[in-house]
Amino acid sequence: MFQRWPWKWFAIIGFVTLIFLKLITIYSSTFLFPITSTAPLQSNPSFSCAPPHHSYTFCNTSLPIKTRAQSLISLLTLQEKIQLLSNNASAIPRLGLSAYEWWSESLHGIASNGPGVSFSGPVRAATSFPQVLLTTASFNRSLWFLAGRAIGVEGRAMYNEGQSGLTFWAPNINIFRDPRWGRGQETSGEDPMVASAYAVEYVKGLQGEDLVGGDGGFMVSACCKHYTAYDLEKWGDFHSFSFNAMVSKQDMEDTYQPPFQSCIEEGRATCLMCSYNRVNGVPSCADRDLLQRARTEWGFKGYITSDCDAVAVIYEDHKYAKAPEDAVADVIKAGMDINCGTYLSRYTKLAVEQGKIQEEDINQALSNLFSVQLLLGIFNGNPIKGHFGNLGKEDVCTPEHKKLALDAARQGIVLLKNDKNLLPLKRMNITSLAIIGPSANDSSQMGGDYTGVPCNPISLFEGLQPYIKTTYASGCGDTRCNNSHGFAEAVRISIEADAVVVVAGLDLSQEDEGRDRVSLLLPGRQMDLITAVSSASERPIILILLAGGPVDVSFAKVNPKIGSILWIGYPGETGGQAVAEIIFGEFNPGGRLPITWYPESFSSVPMNDMSLRPDPSRGYPGRTYRFYTGEVISAFNHGDMDASHVIMLFGRASTSIRGAPQKTLIEFTRVHTESLNANQVGLVIGKLVSALDRGFIFDLVPTPPNDARESACSLIETLKDDKKKGPKSKSQPADSPSSLQIDHDWIAEHARQVARMLVGGMKVIGIYIWVSDSVFKNSTIMLSQTLKGVAEATPLPETDWEERLLIHICYSPMRWTCRTCTWTSNITSSSLRPCDFKMGRVLTSLQTFKCNYNFNLRLPICHESASNVQTLSDSLRQGIYHHAKELKDARAVIDGDLVVNDEPSTSDGVHEVELLLPFMKDTYAEACSRKDVLGVLVFKGSVCSFAYLNSKEPISQAVTDIKRDIIMSLQSRLDIICDEAYGDVGPADDVSQEASDGISTDKPVSQLVLQLLRKECSLSFPRRVFVPWLAGTYICDYLQPSETLEVLKDHCVELMSMEAPSDASTILEPEIDAPSLVTKSFWDVAIPFNSASSSPLGKSGIDPREESSKKSTKSNNLNIMGAILFLLLSILVGSVLYVVRGSRT
Template sequence: MFTTPLTRMAQIIAFFVLVCFSYLATSLATTPPPAIPLGNYSYVCDPARFTELGMDMSKFAWCNKDLPYDVRAKDLVDSMTLAEKALQLGDKAPGVPRIGLPMYYWWSEALHGVSDVGHATKFNDVVANVTSFPTVILTTASFNQSLWKNIGQVVSTEARAMRNAASAGLTYWSPNINVVRDPRWGRITETPGEDPFVVGTYASQYVRGLQDVEGTENATDLNSRPLKVAACCKHYAAYDVDAWLGVDRYHFDAIVTEQDMEETFLRPFEMCVKDGDVASVMCSYNRVNGIPTCADLNLLNRTIRGDWNLHGYIVSDCDSIEVMVHGHKWLGDTPEEASARTLRAGLDMDCGTFYPDFLNNAVALGKARESDLDKSLNYLYIVLMRLGYFDGSPQYSSLGKADICTDENMELAAEAAREGIVLLKNEDNNLPLDPKKQYNLAVVGPHANATLAMVGNYAGIPCRYVIPKDGLAKYANVTYAQGCENVLCENGSYIEEAKQAATNADVTVLFVGLDLTVEAESLDRTDLYLPGSQTDLINQVTDASKGPVILVILSAGGVDVSFAQENEKIKSIIWAGFPGQEGGSAIADVIFGKYNPGGRLPITWFKSDYVLQLPMTSMPLRPNETLGYPGRTYKFFSGTPLYPFGYGLSYTTFNYKVTSPSSSINIQLGKTQQCHNIIYKVNGTSPACAGVQVADSSCTEEIQVDVQVQNVGNKDGDNVVMVYSSAPSGVAGAPIKQVIGFERVFVRAGETQTVTFKFNACKSFSLIDQKGYKVLPFGEHTVIVGDESTSLPITFGFQK
């Protein structure tokens, strides 16, 4: 067909007009009208609210309380256009004004109290403060499961009170349940330590405290079980490198074996989902074995959603999809391709803007399916319905400012700090000090006047601060000297004044350690020493002191204070973590014996040369003899630590007696059930039937272990009964031992308490083999209570 130049020019102009019109139409479709807030109404489907909006609420089935949540959620999602759906899949959901759906900000934090981190939480004249509990690593050191749950209950009550004051949301992206694999990690303060079982137990208890609505804990339909607030377990998975010698979390690829993945990195998350019934899981920035976690179909859809049956939604760490595109540059994906890929993998919400900005176009380009958006939105809205966002929660409507920072809440914060504090050294029974004596105390060091350092990160604005020197001043006459200008301790000019204070004091209390300038999110350590001139401060002040020295360490990770352990003038060493707003009071109560310390270390404290033996980026937990790398955590490190996992002294002495009604169990193998081959060390002798796969067994067999705890000292006190199991001798790659149970028990002086543990054979005594199978080895296992001095053999055999 012949065309003139004029006709051709008209066609070109028409084409560009069409393109511009199409772009404008798309832009208008994806740009929402101004969002409408919930305003003065406490829930969305309040008839008065729709009347004010000029809408008939009866036309919206998603507001019909008589319908099931899934039906209502589907109706709500079906009421939206594709562009509207995409906009709701970011953490700042603008709502859909034309149908009366208000905006909702998903991001709030409640790691150890309601935090001011996140878009939904606002501290103001109405709610200016909240109770700030110790950071998680210290609370975990209490090993008190009921305390963990109780803290969650108080935090969620204060969150609901803030919600009623329009100062907070209902969805909280806490707790952080990553296992502490390396002592240099900057986020140890946020986590429950190095043992996967302890971490998972903490997660389940804290999440239950946050989420459970009284009377509905055992609901049969978990997809409609009411929620007080919605928790989130993060960061999934194998996330524990933030920024170390040029390697950061936005580019790091964690190379992890299936054995370590199942045994260590996934177990706490599985417990959080299955036992805690958490409403959300957050995927992390890093890659695992080459694949970004937020795009891993196996980790998300198949595992969290499929194997574990999550009743809730999966969210990205903030801007993770952008990190995937610009940081990892994974597969060269465009924003549309990355958004479609993560959606297919099972990521329901983007904490960021990629979903709102690019999913609409991804569907138009055929890279994503609208039905996948629908599925994710259904998960999100069902969670909000369970929270009462649409229908209200009358049982919490009376909560207000009077329920925040109550005396009871602040006392619980103090109790959590007291229970977590760990006594590391106490030569000559130097502690406790006698509260009846009038001591002149020299209180010295960069943390003696600590405030912000005590509450750590992801904290709100505390009700108050009880600083260390003020806590001690309630018991004694205090002379304060700074010692260092801050924890970096770069100026030695402050030391002379501290020495002078110690010269004239009956007792010197030195407060040293770390803070968020040394260990924090996006900041890993490179060594295990005290920063700057702190060691010099300690040594000079100790040399100058007239009386005994008490060293108090505020930190999350361990520090090598072997020099202080060996110094005869430093009679006592206390680890106080980051003890929260009541920290000064709690430390003083321990020093003066109002409280007998019972905390235990939830991480191993290594000597400084440990970190010189392996890079932080080496992920395997088992030792690598070829490279000369030592094992990680108490489960695989065979050397001598400074202080081992579970270590902690008391002002009294406890003895154990361990018994069991049964010392052997035979597992019945089914007709089609096969023995599983378990690899033994070269010198080991493998039984004819080495073990069985847990997945092939009913695993109903239980072992009962009774532990008599006798307080043979002259002071009442708490004791943490820690129970470990050790696999049959010779099993290759087996942990040295692993925690299978723990209980904190109060025992009066001269009395005995019996703690009974019941262990499921497969859950408590199984191992993960090299191929990722969970197996129960046959042969003689050992149950260890406390240290190695108290143990009990348990033998597993088989019948067929």
């Protein structure tokens, strides 16, 4: 039969069949069902979606998160679903799902508490930062963010090495309500505003959402815990497993809940942990109203986990549920998704069989869990090939991370007492030092709870040894100090030493998870040890308190033989070095206590009383500085060295408001100041919003000394005729009246350079001065003139703001006053006018918009006459000016939606912005066509821009700020090139020679005059680099091709007075194609002159038209090659068939 068929039909049928089978394979693997592999199944794949299972729909990274999650759920059996509801989720080999441990800890470094972390692989240690309470004492938002970022990097690196998960159950953002709470050390203190700010910064840093957007864009997952009103471990008969926290609605709303709301709304945390305790009778994990509020009101989109065994205690301790399966049903229906423990794996199936929950309830929990895993890239295949696959063991315990941990300890340590300026010690005056205390030579006590394996821990004794001859005695056998057996040795070495340090306080035997204190005094006989040593010592001693919670040291406060007291919290692995630097004056302590230090009498207040507000009728004094009416252990901050200083602004409500706080913290900031006898001037960084008719202050940046190392301001005495002076009263100052001498030009230049570094609508909006009232009054005209110079150096384009701010900070007494000055008018004594202002949570409420903009400008080089050649800078400035006019009319697409109105943006996160340029008549090209054309400048590249929007601003403001920022960035780069060129201008005779050599990147441009020859010249512009600044915002700098990141770090320190970024991974270099200039002479120009042909970049930063062209070319080449091979194969097969057929006939 086959011989009757023409042979060509066999070839056609075979070819069509092959194509049909290929299409069926592709279609079925993506949309219908995966092709079953005959390869042996793995018992536990090393990672999910590994070949041959990568063809499942849930592994397809091009599909939406929700689609992928639902696809995976549809493939699971009920039993498989249940085994995924516990923290130790089992592997499902038939689907290629690896086992996953949800429980990893990272409170102040990667910790070994959870089973998800192991230090037995390539990574043997991780950076141990100070315990959270000490880091909070720095009141430095940037530090909190950077610490979170470093921990997140190390967590991701350990995951890539197979030594941790990606879901870290931190931070602990409960309020430190009672000083006896064993876990208070883990928190950020007693103030809800501070706790909220810390939560936002730490979570943003840890999760790294700003590093990469889209699916797989989270570095790790953070978890806000413990939700809610959880602050008791074991006190008397009360235990966290069974405690019922009775909380008033007022206390709940203004104290207990705000940190969780901020953690979710602003920090965008992807996990929420419900606590052990009941709140007003209902277990937290079974309280549907509580859990659903996070989702419906705060926009929570992550997963909710129980604390470990918090489901079991609902039945076993609270007796809230009648049976284990009832407890399971309660939490699943309330909205909890996963159980740290075994109750869900043991009793969920029974709850389903009894009809207490439906399989759809389980599906919803799994959807929340899988969505977070998908955002982390866990189902994207090999993690080494993912967004953060470059991180590994070399990114853990880096010098930058250890330096950051040291900075955190330095900035958090608090000086409580410093009589007669005992600190700092001067090494020239002493030759020996004695250090005493059971924890002084024990580095294991430096971290507090939830600590992992530190990189290079340094005890206090080890930290002091490099400075001076040091001897050590424990004094007590351990922190409990139950006897005086070691007192004699401690007294002996204190008598022999020139200086004495005693280390006292607490450890985890006194305060820990599951362990509350019963007393606020030092444990055992520690007080006796301190008294004995101080009495024997010839000089006053230094007392160091190593403790999380507050300690009543009233005896030390009044003892003249105890000269200085330092609270060092639990300072982490570098704590020994930080303390030594402070003792010997290399760093000045500037921390502030984030908690109230109560006297021992407070120990009689019932710890189970959750009320914050005082109740005189029952002798209840209230809690925290906002409401407490009793005595406190006073704390003072002393120091006369240059230092970072924490400025706090408090507010008081009307006494007519029932239950109002006595005072409440409104805002805080940390600024570097000279000693209090010095004076300081600097810039006010902020944003002026025309739509709201108000300005926002973000930060104060001191002006550094000029190139001659001269201060920007100094005091000059105003001399008067002594005969005209009357006798001074006691209330008058003893010194002569003084006024300021200010370097106007240098402050204006500092403002100009700082303005280049600001993005997102942030501007230099004024100056501040830190002087006494009398000096300020004598210097108002000079300050107004300085303000005018700053305004002229940093103009605000296209705004109606003619005013600039002048903030006066007086240090005795400490207060702020704000004034405005209309700099366009003549400066007189009345130019400054009072201005109302208030400080609030501005930075933490900003929304971020990001745009990658691709431009390609072709600019004609023209001259008015044959002898008048236009300069390169003039041509570029003209081109940028005309492109700015075109960019002004561009439409914007934000997160895929065209911006059509001025409504405020409601969603959080980083919003992607694309700009669409309109087709318009090119008047610039027409203008140039009427002149002689010498050649063309091709100015192209990409610009990355950020904008930061207040929640009340219209979304169009972000678009406007981005457009202005793009143009400003191009102008700034041109200014930098011009500044360098003008600084190197040589004799006039050399100009023609330099010009004839063209423009190149390997030598400076000494004269910006272009003599176009018959050759192509090029010039690379500086690239834009972004550095984390405050509360998740960025500033930028411009680096020449030959410059390294060290130049950037120097600029950050010098110009912005900020810590140099220690972790290179926090520095963003998103501009793939930095701006560059190519010149073409008239004879080389082969295309028409177009002014501005621009297109937006995609998220990858690549011009989509160029990428499409590359793909098309590649595809065409492959098609041609395939066609040729198929033709050759067809000829070969045809020849064989012809020969075979011929032989048969």
